[in-house]
Amino acid sequence: MSIFIDRSTQLVVQGITGRDGGFHAKQMMEYGTNVVAGVTPGKGGQKFEGKVPVFHTVADAIRETGANASVIYVPPAGAASAVMEAADAGIKFIVCITEGVPVMDMTRVMPYVRSKGARLLGPNCPGLITPGESKVGIIPGNICAPGRVGLVSRSGTLTYEVVHHLTKNGIGQSTCVGIGGDPIIGTNFIDCLRAFQDDPATDAIVMLGEIGGTDEQQAAEFVAEHVTKPVVGFIAGQTAPKGRRMGHAGAIISGSSGTAEEKMQAFEAAGIRVMKRPVDVVELVGGKA
Amino acid sequence: MNLHEYQARDLLMKAGVPMFEGGVAATPDEAEAIARKLGRAVVVKAQVHTGGRGKAGGVKLAATPAEAREHASRIIGMNIKGLTVEKVLVVPAADISTEAYVGLIMDRETQRPVYMVSAAGGVDIEEVAATTPEKITRLPVDPVYGLLPHQALGLALTLYQDYPKVKAAARIMQQLWTAFTANGASLAEINPLVTTPDGEVLALDAKISIDDNELDRRPDLAQLRDDSAEEPSEVAARAAGLTFIKLDGNVGCVVNGAGLAMATMDLVKYYGGEPANFLDIGGSSNPEKVVNALRIITSDPAVKAILFNIFGGITRTDDVANGIKTALEQFPVQVPIVVRLTGTNEKEAVRILEGIGMTALGDMDEAVSRVVALAREAA
Structure with a gap:
């Protein structure tokens, strides 16, 4: 599965x-x-x-x-x-x-x-891969291995980095999904979390987020309420500078600054274990899948 | 892509939004001439891509043309949040009875443009949103139908009781929709929308951001880009097909992919260093991009060491290695370079680098801790 x-x-x-x-x-x-x-x-x-x-x-x-x-x-x-x-x-x-x-x-x-x-x-996503069965998109197949960790990510090469650490350490993946970073996308974190929660072949979930927007905070709420499998999370952009902002609408609509700190706090509050570095995925997932 | 206020005004006025006629000045002389032509008290406004202009002293009231000239000479060349003011907008000063807020933004959550409207407009609108969110009316609009007349009326009724004003505001709501969709905007904002003592409804300030993805099919919008409003190294990077943001640290970073680039900067910080930049060379790398990346990074004298972090997928690591080789042949790089690469054509890349006396690392943590140490030694 x-x-x-x-x-x-x-x-x-x-x-x-x-x-x-x-x-x-x-x-x-x-x-x-x-x-x-x-x-x-x-x-x-x-x-x-x-x-x-x-x-x-x-x-x-x-x-x-x-x-x-x-x-x-x-x-x-x-x-x-x-x-x-x-x-x-x-x-x-x-x-x-x-x-x-x-x-x-x-x-x-x-x-x-x-x-x-x-x-x-997608759009603007690397696609997805179910190792050993099928790959749709551009994720390099050779860095993946079949197994029981589901991975969902907003970025491309950062996904490869984390998958590479998993595979190198003998932790295979059920499916790796890159949802893309555009403002309007067809499949979001929550859709993938729900699918992984329902997938009997997935034992643990890795979620890789980024600064900006509030998708990660909403995903964290979903995890707290609906996901019983262990979830490990990462937010890229902890050192990114705060952009010069035009207008007020962005802040009003999200009610949030979208910083890495805010997102990591939301993860922790939802019981998601937060990686500080990509390599931390091995220790945090190890033994869970 | 952010537009200047004067550019946003043009787009709104083209859609019919009522605004004061004004003029743009690049010199104090021009500002004085515009004020004289307007023949009344004016406001001189700095044109920069950031909020908080007023609080920074970039917006001034002038009773006479001479005063407009004086303000313009102080504001032009002024630095606001790291940006230099090149131009000022000169517009008539308004007699204001009320200030409202009207914003239209592309919303991730509803996946539609959403109106946000409040009778409590002005510079403190974010405070209003945070403390009394019920004072802001939100309306997602189905782009297939656009803003329907009854919806426009409903929004206007949250602002005014007096029906002529309601009608005028409803028309402005529709015109804002036209300006937003006709220009592929991701944000269009009128703040404040004012009423005058004679009952007129007018837009006093305008902000528009254009979705960057529209620019390829809309050369008319692409030519509104003002390179002088941005950091020169960022402009050079864009011309070379790179995404670059200058930062204050001393570790230069060249990475493929935005997520990995941010994670690399975070790791530099984790190991006690400070990144000098964000630089994404993008998916399909050609050696020329790498040469340009190195040229841009080495032009920053603060950079003490440079890190390449390349995870090859579509990006071929041998292209990157060839780029480094070519760059070093073309111009001297005085600071140490640490290269981490893995993935597509890795063996060939390692061979190319060894040919010029460089070693490639395979592990990200090892590479980052090494480059941080080198930057510290050199500092």
């Missing part, structure tokens, strides 16, 4: 003929992900790497291959419509890797995705 993806995941890659899409499609296939189709409008009928059929639309790809998950590598200007196309075609799990999607676009994408009963991960 795992969350969101596993051996049964049949993936369609939107933007498979692009530079990034092609590179990562190959990497995912080498890892063992079941890449069943690619989509690039205008390139339908081609074969990617001589074996993966390319279609003009996601609807065509589903009809011909039975794809049940999608990953998006199209440029920012087309990313919002690519997400909506996947949702409209009936894909229930959509991962958007694209960085730089205008936030205004996302305000229209999210209600649409929900109305179709789909889940979006």
Whole structure:
């Protein structure tokens, strides 16, 4: 077991003929992900790497291959419509890797995705990996190992650093999820915490947050009320300078300064054990999973 | 991207929001000329990307054009929270009866633009939010439909009783929505929205931030960027495709990825050092980016040692190693460099670095404690 993806995941890659899409499609296939189709409008009928059929639309790809998950590598200007196309075609799990999607676009994408009963991960995220089964996105497969720790993170390379420490010390992972750091994202900490809590193959959870916003504080409240598995947390940006701020709206809406200190306090109050350094994950998780 | 007040005013006025006509001056002469043309008492306002201008002495009332000139000569060149004032806005001074607050912000939680409106406007609005949050009305707006007329009226009714003022305010709510959505804003704020003794409703100050992700498809907005309003090294970094923020410490940091960059700075502090900067070279590294990164960091005389912390994924560690090699061939680096790298093409990277007499470390804690020690020796 795992969350969101596993051996049964049949993936369609939107933007498979692009530079990034092609590179990562190959990497995912080498890892063992079941890449069943690619989509690039205008390139339908081609074969990617001589074996993966390319279609003009996601609807065509589903009809011909039975794809049940999608990953998006199209440029920012087309990313919002690519997400909506996947949702409209009936894909229930959509991962958007694209960085730089205008936030205004996302305000229209999210209600649409929900109305179709789909889940979006991202945008601007590294994707996710269920070690030994399937990887969707760009997380390097070789640093992960199968096991029973679930990991959810707002950042990319910091995730790799922490996973690397776990794997090096013989602690494997059930699923590692990068939710992305954009203001409007499809899947947040709480969605992942709930899924890990419900996943019988996950024994402990690692949550990597950052300064800014109040997502970590809300996640901490959720942990206090609904998560019985041990949770270990980290907040990056303890030494980040306070930005020069324009206007008052940001402070009014969140009622918070979003500092690392405030977030770490929220973690501790919720019984989450706080890592001071990435390497601390080994000691804090060790023996819990 | 933050806009100056005068730029935000232009966008709001284009959407129809009633504001005083004014002018922007870069010299005391220009400020005097604008005040003379306006023919009444004026306010001279520093144009900088930060709040708290008034409290810093950057906003002054002038009864005469001569006085406007005097204030402008003091405010232009003034330093407010580390930023130098290049321009002032000169606008008529208003006779104010009431001050309200109207803000529109992209909200993470509701995933929609949210109005925040309060009859208790002015500089202490955050205090109002903290102590009497019930005095602020919030309204998330469905972007598919926009702000509906009855919603605009409802918001306006929380500000005024007098119906002509209510109608005027409702129109301003709609116009703010237009300005926000037409310009891909993440924040648009009128503070204060005032009424005058003759019953007019006017926006006196405007703040707009544009979502950086809009700038690629909106060259008209991108050209509003004012490089002089930012730290020069940060401007140079942006031109080179790097994200850079200058800090006060002496350990230069070059990292791939924002989260790891912040965690690296935190670790420098943990081992007793002070980071000199935040620098993210981004995902797909090419050697040229690394050369630029080193150039920017070494131009800060406070830097006593430099740390590379690279976790290769999309970033190829051999690209980074080649960048370091090229940089050292192009210009002398007088301070010690500690390199930590692991991940994609690590073996090749180590070989390149050994070729120029450098060793690469694989462990982040080891690298950080070493660079902190080197910076301390040199300080």
